[in-house]
Amino acid sequence: MNAIILPIFLPFLTAALTLLWPGRLLAMTGMLAQLTAALWLVIETAGGERFLLPLGGWGATHGIVLVADLLSAVMVLAAALTALVAQLYSYHEPEPPLRTPLWHFLLAGVQLSFLTGDLFNLFVAFELILVASCGLLTLGVKGRALRHALPYLSLNLLGGVLFFVAAGMAYGLFGTLNFVGIAEAAASMNGDPRLHGWAALLLVVFALKAGAFPLYYWLPGAYPIVPAPVAAFFAGVLTKVGIYLLLRMELTILPGSVDSLQKLLLVMAVPTMLLGGIGALAQQHLRAILSFHIISQIGYMLLGIGLGTRQAMAAALFFVLHNIVVKSSLFLLGDLARRRCGSDDLRQMGDLARVAPGLALLFFLQAFALAGLPPLSGFWPKLTLLSALATQQAVLLMAIALITGLLTLLSMLKIWNAAFWQPAPHPAAPAASGLWAAALLVAAALALAFGAQPVLTLLETAIATAGPTQEVLP
Amino acid sequence: MLSDFHLLLLVLLLPFAAALVVAALRLREAGGWIALGTAVACTVALWKVEAGHYYESSWTPMPGVQFSFLVDGLSRLFGLLVGGMGALIFLYALGYLGPKFKGQSRFYALLLLFMGAMLGSVLVSAPVLFFTFWEMTGMASFLLIGFNAEGREAREGARTALLITFGTGLCLLVAICLIGRGGPGMLMLLIMIAALGKSAQFPFHFWLPGAMSAPTPVSAYLHSATLVNLGIYLMARSQLLGTLPADVLTLIGFGTMLLGALLAFASHDLKTILAWSTVSALGGIFGFYGAGGTTGDGVQILSHAGYKAALFMLAGIVDHACGTRDLRQLGGLGRKMPLLAVIGAITLASMAGIPGTPGFVAKELLLTKVLSIQGPLGWYALLCLLGSAALMVAIAARLFLHLFYGAYKAKAWHSPSPLVLISPTLLATAVLAFGVRPQWFGTLLHALGPMEGRGAEVHSYALWHGWNRPLSLSLAAIFAGVGLYFLGQKRGWRFEPVVRWLDFAPAFQRGHEWLLKASARLTRLSGAQNPTCFLPIMLGTALALVLTFVAAAVVMEGDWKPTITLTLPDPVRTVIALLIAACVLAVPWFHGRIAALVALSASGFLVSFYFLLYRAPDLALTQVVVETALLFLVVMLLRTLPDRPSPRPPRSALWLAVAVGAIATVAILIAGAADPIGPKYLEMSRPLAGGRNAVNTILVDFRGFDTLGEIAVLVIAMLGALGLVKGTRHREGPWLESFILRQLSLLLVVPVNLLALWLLLRGHDAPGGGFIAGGVTALSLVMLHLAIGRERFGQLFPWDPLRMAGYGFLIALITPLLPTASGGWFFQRIAWEKWPLLSTTFLFDLGVYLVVTGVIAKLITTLAPAKEEAA
Numbered sequence A: 001m002n003a004i005i006l007p008i009f010l011p012f013l014t015a016a017l018t019l020l021w022p023g024r025l026l027a028m029t030g031m032l033a034q035l036t037a038a039l040w041l042v043i044e045t046a047g048g049e050r051f052l053l054p055l056g057g058w059g060a061t062h063g064i065v066l067v068a069d070l071l072s073a074v075m076v077l078a079a080a081l082t083a084l085v086a087q088l089y090s091y092h093e094p095e096p097p098l099r100t101p102l103w104h105f106l107l108a109g110v111q112l113s114f115l116t117g118d119l120f121n122l123f124v125a126f127e128l129i130l131v132a133s134c135g136l137l138t139l140g141v142k143g144r145a146l147r148h149a150l151p152y153l154s155l156n157l158l159g160g161v162l163f164f165v166a167a168g169m170a171y172g173l174f175g176t177l178n179f180v181g182i183a184e185a186a187a188s189m190n191g192d193p194r195l196h197g198w199a200a201l202l203l204v205v206f207a208l209k210a211g212a213f214p215l216y217y218w219l220p221g222a223y224p225i226v227p228a229p230v231a232a233f234f235a236g237v238l239t240k241v242g243i244y245l246l247l248r249m250e251l252t253i254l255p256g257s258v259d260s261l262q263k264l265l266l267v268m269a270v271p272t273m274l275l276g277g278i279g280a281l282a283q284q285h286l287r288a289i290l291s292f293h294i295i296s297q298i299g300y301m302l303l304g305i306g307l308g309t310r311q312a313m314a315a316a317l318f319f320v321l322h323n324i325v326v327k328s329s330l331f332l333l334g335d336l337a338r339r340r341c342g343s344d345d346l347r348q349m350g351d352l353a354r355v356a357p358g359l360a361l362l363f364f365l366q367a368f369a370l371a372g373l374p375p376l377s378g379f380w381p382k383l384t385l386l387s388a389l390a391t392q393q394a395v396l397l398m399a400i401a402l403i404t405g406l407l408t409l410l411s412m413l414k415i416w417n418a419a420f421w422q423p424a425p426h427p428a429a430p431a432a433s434g435l436w437a438a439a440l441l442v443a444a445a446l447a448l449a450f451g452a453q454p455v456l457t458l459l460e461t462a463i464a465t466a467g468p469t470q471e472v473l474p
Numbered sequence B: 001m002l003s004d005f006h007l008l009l010l011v012l013l014l015p016f017a018a019a020l021v022v023a024a025l026r027l028r029e030a031g032g033w034i035a036l037g038t039a040v041a042c043t044v045a046l047w048k049v050e051a052g053h054y055y056e057s058s059w060t061p062m063p064g065v066q067f068s069f070l071v072d073g074l075s076r077l078f079g080l081l082v083g084g085m086g087a088l089i090f091l092y093a094l095g096y097l098g099p100k101f102k103g104q105s106r107f108y109a110l111l112l113l114f115m116g117a118m119l120g121s122v123l124v125s126a127p128v129l130f131f132t133f134w135e136m137t138g139m140a141s142f143l144l145i146g147f148n149a150e151g152r153e154a155r156e157g158a159r160t161a162l163l164i165t166f167g168t169g170l171c172l173l174v175a176i177c178l179i180g181r182g183g184p185g186m187l188m189l190l191i192m193i194a195a196l197g198k199s200a201q202f203p204f205h206f207w208l209p210g211a212m213s214a215p216t217p218v219s220a221y222l223h224s225a226t227l228v229n230l231g232i233y234l235m236a237r238s239q240l241l242g243t244l245p246a247d248v249l250t251l252i253g254f255g256t257m258l259l260g261a262l263l264a265f266a267s268h269d270l271k272t273i274l275a276w277s278t279v280s281a282l283g284g285i286f287g288f289y290g291a292g293g294t295t296g297d298g299v300q301i302l303s304h305a306g307y308k309a310a311l312f313m314l315a316g317i318v319d320h321a322c323g324t325r326d327l328r329q330l331g332g333l334g335r336k337m338p339l340l341a342v343i344g345a346i347t348l349a350s351m352a353g354i355p356g357t358p359g360f361v362a363k364e365l366l367l368t369k370v371l372s373i374q375g376p377l378g379w380y381a382l383l384c385l386l387g388s389a390a391l392m393v394a395i396a397a398r399l400f401l402h403l404f405y406g407a408y409k410a411k412a413w414h415s416p417s418p419l420v421l422i423s424p425t426l427l428a429t430a431v432l433a434f435g436v437r438p439q440w441f442g443t444l445l446h447a448l449g450p451m452e453g454r455g456a457e458v459h460s461y462a463l464w465h466g467w468n469r470p471l472s473l474s475l476a477a478i479f480a481g482v483g484l485y486f487l488g489q490k491r492g493w494r495f496e497p498v499v500r501w502l503d504f505a506p507a508f509q510r511g512h513e514w515l516l517k518a519s520a521r522l523t524r525l526s527g528a529q530n531p532t533c534f535l536p537i538m539l540g541t542a543l544a545l546v547l548t549f550v551a552a553a554v555v556m557e558g559d560w561k562p563t564i565t566l567t568l569p570d571p572v573r574t575v576i577a578l579l580i581a582a583c584v585l586a587v588p589w590f591h592g593r594i595a596a597l598v599a600l601s602a603s604g605f606l607v608s609f610y611f612l613l614y615r616a617p618d619l620a621l622t623q624v625v626v627e628t629a630l631l632f633l634v635v636m637l638l639r640t641l642p643d644r645p646s647p648r649p650p651r652s653a654l655w656l657a658v659a660v661g662a663i664a665t666v667a668i669l670i671a672g673a674a675d676p677i678g679p680k681y682l683e684m685s686r687p688l689a690g691g692r693n694a695v696n697t698i699l700v701d702f703r704g705f706d707t708l709g710e711i712a713v714l715v716i717a718m719l720g721a722l723g724l725v726k727g728t729r730h731r732e733g734p735w736l737e738s739f740i741l742r743q744l745s746l747l748l749v750v751p752v753n754l755l756a757l758w759l760l761l762r763g764h765d766a767p768g769g770g771f772i773a774g775g776v777t778a779l780s781l782v783m784l785h786l787a788i789g790r791e792r793f794g795q796l797f798p799w800d801p802l803r804m805a806g807y808g809f810l811i812a813l814i815t816p817l818l819p820t821a822s823g824g825w826f827f828q829r830i831a832w833e834k835w836p837l838l839s840t841t842f843l844f845d846l847g848v849y850l851v852v853t854g855v856i857a858k859l860i861t862t863l864a865p866a867k868e869e870a871a
Helices: A002-020 A024-045 A070-089 A099-115 A119-139 A143-174 A179-188 A193-210 A218-225 A228-253 A260-282 A286-307 A310-341 A357-371 A379-391 A395-421 A435-450 A452-464 B004-025 B029-048 B073-096 B104-123 B127-145 B152-178 B184-198 B207-213 B216-225 B227-238 B246-265 B270-290 B297-322 B338-352 B358-371 B375-404 B419-436 B439-448 B469-491 B496-502 B505-525 B531-557 B571-589 B593-613 B617-640 B651-670 B678-689 B694-702 B704-725 B739-762 B770-796 B801-821 B840-863 B866-870
Strands: A051-054 A065-068 B052-056 B067-071
Touching (some): A002 A024, A002 A051, A002 A065, A002 A099, A002 B704, A002 B801, A024 A070, A065 A070, A065 A099, A070 A228, A070 A310, A070 A435, A099 B704, A119 A143, A119 B704, A143 B531, A179 A228, A193 A260, A193 B531, A193 B651, A218 A228, A218 A286, A228 A260, A228 A286, A228 A310, A260 A395, A260 B505, A286 A310, A310 A357, A310 A379, A310 A435, A379 A395, A379 A435, A379 B152, A435 A452, B004 B029, B004 B052, B029 B073, B029 B104, B067 B104, B073 B104, B073 B216, B073 B227, B073 B419, B104 B127, B104 B216, B127 B227, B184 B227, B207 B216, B207 B505, B216 B227, B216 B270, B216 B297, B227 B270, B227 B297, B246 B270, B246 B375, B246 B496, B270 B297, B270 B375, B297 B338, B338 B358, B338 B375, B338 B419, B358 B375, B593 B617, B617 B770, B694 B704, B704 B801, B704 B840, B739 B770, B739 B840, B801 B840
Antiparallel strands (some): B052 B067
8 A cells, every 4th residue: 555655755745845945834734744644544554454565566575565554553653643742842932944854854764664664674764763863963952962962873873883784684694674574584494593693683773772771871861952842752752663673573573483582671671670760860850860761661661572472562562652642741841841940950940830730730640650650641551561470470570660660750759849849949930832732742641541441452453463474465 | 310320420520520620710719618519419429329339341441440339338438438527627628728828729629639539449349440549549648748848848748658658559559460360368468568558557657747747637638537547448348358467467556556656655746646646546457457356447447537537627726826736835725715625625535545435435346356366466466555545545635734724835826717616526526426325336337238248237336334354454554644644744745765766757768868879879880971881881782692692592503503605705805805904903093083084984995996896886986976075074074173183992992893893794704695685686677677787776666765765864964964063154265275176176077067967867777876976966066166165156056955955855755656646656667668768767866866966065065164264
């Protein structure tokens, strides 16, 4: 089906058009069109259908095939929604030139990474994401803050090199770059050490993108320097590309042929959760705390993928959606808080619960959602994950997951008690616009929470239908 | 009339709806009246609901959430307590919160929210839903404790309370996940921990006094009558799931009872004393369950809630009137507020367990149970119980005498509004009535209906059971209490060591601070703040994981031999390969940046030779163009940097790099293709893609979509670079000083661009293509720019290279769309019979050409003059 190109084509088109003829309206239209396309994709695939687009009409062996199944569609929708809201957030402010096209290019890369069924094409998507995000990262940043962009660039570039090596090896090992082709070839070379080494390499590449221990170091320094709407999108979506690909790897590329991968993911999950939580506790700046939370939440997702049961993976995917929505909105709300207080140093903040009750309410909801308190959106994936762990009698992992929740709550209380409750050292600045955009995401999070069971059913379908079954190409 | 199920739903939903209304409309006083009405309505409705199981299965919004409810004696007891006490509290709050009170609507909304969560907790029977409401009560409690957040104690108290209840609540969550999976012993232990946390029992007892920073109606409602009773409800309810760990419960329950009484005895703040006495009383009920008590818990709960809520209200009135809650600064209130003194006398008597009060009935029940425990545990329980009973008497005596007798010591006096007196008066009347007629307890509990899994309430409560052991022990405790009162008087009520040793709150606070410090240290230790070790960590991880995986697989497989397809190249290639290696190795050896750059660049040019030897002229050409452009760019950038020798990389980094390189080489070698795809492309290129140049057909047709992505990357990189250098001033005039070079560049422009055009047109069949042609054009433009300077260049070429790249990208993007109009696939090739050159692939290649030209030209023309400004 040609139409599944739309989530990639539309941002590309918007990027090109806004590059040539800058304009807010054009960018907005592009975003909305893309969101519509994403919604359509989810509706079409909701029953577990899969759509293929053999680009140029070539088959999977020598051409590129785009694949849209429910797993991809869900991710596409989440990314499109977050991008739109982030754009809406800064609607009333003059947008720095160049940002709009970069933004849409980034989006195209992200959507491509969700829809491609080809390893080298995925590499191209990685490049798009990396270069565009680096451009956005450095765009508004001046002076010494720029040095935080360097680890981001260098680590991710190196990750790209590793990916390139892995893609080259895939040609040699499997004779194809197509995911399903690789799956078929890998199934017949079970136990081959080359396959295992290759899988480990690919896992490192994806885990780096996801921000898993010990590969997360590019993240916490870079995110706090980015302008809020960009940071919201980065924080929500970029690491989830890595998680999505780990899911893809487990489900589509190498289903069951390298079982030690799952154990490795479990091993990585524990320090990722704990160090993320502990790192958040150690920070004094609001955005730094939020950045470390991303890492600890990634740990939950790794845990779910590592467990490998359908329930656990659906929980991981639920975590992904919950996180995209909640994390993005927290970055936006954190930015509003920063602007009210003139700083995001917790020691310089205060009084927001009294001065900005609306902001406080939204922040409270999202913060507690992130800590996993019921009935908010973070609780339901946690519950699903815990019961999956309980089925396997993995008591230690349960304890670690819960301790991470406690650490998250602790650091959220740190923010809450400081920014919202303690008396402020300075009078608050007038309210900035953009709260309603964040409220949209909060509404989405609440919808996830109060529709958790239907969502979970949908996600289980997504997991169940993501296997490597290639229909005969037309 | 509404059906029972609808009434139940009304009870569950009305508080939330009311909270929403109050918060949304920002109702102040009216919010209080709405809340009062809601509480009364809920109480009445709940009273009307028939006992039984209710179940609604048509819809599950959340995993593990069934809409199943249980209405029986226990849930009614707690539900009516929550609703009825809620009504009294709202009535009290209406008088207590003056018009100056900030955030009234928030206050009422939160209290309503809490009431809804509480009613939900005691009415649902689905575990996950119960946990949801359970945590909601905790959240509401957190916000209410921190209501006056200006005070540090309020913030810290709220945090401690939330952390304790949330942390112990996690045990409940684990227990819920383990239902049907784990052992019942483990299950009950986990549930017990959660209950202990919620009800502020040892070792979690310390959060309750910290919660006293909340406004007094909150303390009276949440932290004496309802929230803290939720743990008890959980204990009573979980008797359905299995047997409680009786010994542990006895140990902790009675221990906490004594502990709370001791701490209350040693405190001075009115609310703190009441909080500790609450801890003590709840400990008694936990002990009661531990001792095997079932029926009779209703009396304990009701009698405690009755006098304690009234006492809290009294404390609030005193605080309001005198401006202090410190017992050492109070006195003489009996003359100023005689009604309050009467209320105090009745409720304090019940607290002390004087015969003729509900407190006495409850204590007798407890004593009877304790006397039935065998062995040392029985003695322990009895000693704790009697000790705390005696202490309670002393505390009650102190409270009464120090509040209402003596001289009036407080500095200020505000007359309380009559509204606040209604609720405590009602409560005191009830206390008096039930004390005198304890059989009413039996009637009331019987009317509530039997509790699931238990028989009906059969106990007959009476004022006089005859002269028996419990009564004599009780009297002994009262006498001992009087003695303790005089001891306290003599010592001036100074018992600081008790507080120092038994109140864990300061230790918890220190632990919290230690955790913050430790996590900062751990984060530093994990390297998250030191960028210099990021790359080694990452490469080391990659290396270690790959090697481990391979090694593990080799061990598992046993006899695996890698087939390395290594054919030694001919002498020419060997020499070039060695030269490339030498150039790369030389890079870290050179001190100067330019030298290192030249070495790196040389290796790049040598690679193009290598491509040529493999008969890949396209790749070679591309490599040369890219290498040239890159050299240009980097030289320009390097010259803006201060001329310092770059520091040598550490030896370890070098070794790591060599290791990674070696592994990558081995990986490429052993990943030899069983069935290489290259020859297939060569075969397919002409018949399928209509072009003889396989490299080009791959680039613009087979894998043209990759190319689309890559030219997008080029555009993005340009945008990113422009964002970085924006704001630098441009130097006017030509850059090249040499006359000959300038003339040469001018002369070369036309032929070079003709060459580029030729390369573009023949690309599909012979070496060439949009990428190379674009590079060539761009280089010629750059030469021209350098030769004639920005100004004249601008006159010659008035269009911005950036727009050129944009248009190019647009062409490359729209072209693949054309075949879809006629039902083809996106990116499918359309060629016209007459002019085979004019195909969609050519159009696409044209787009690539424009993008490459535009990007390189834009970058170099932007960066070139930037150097002068820095110099």
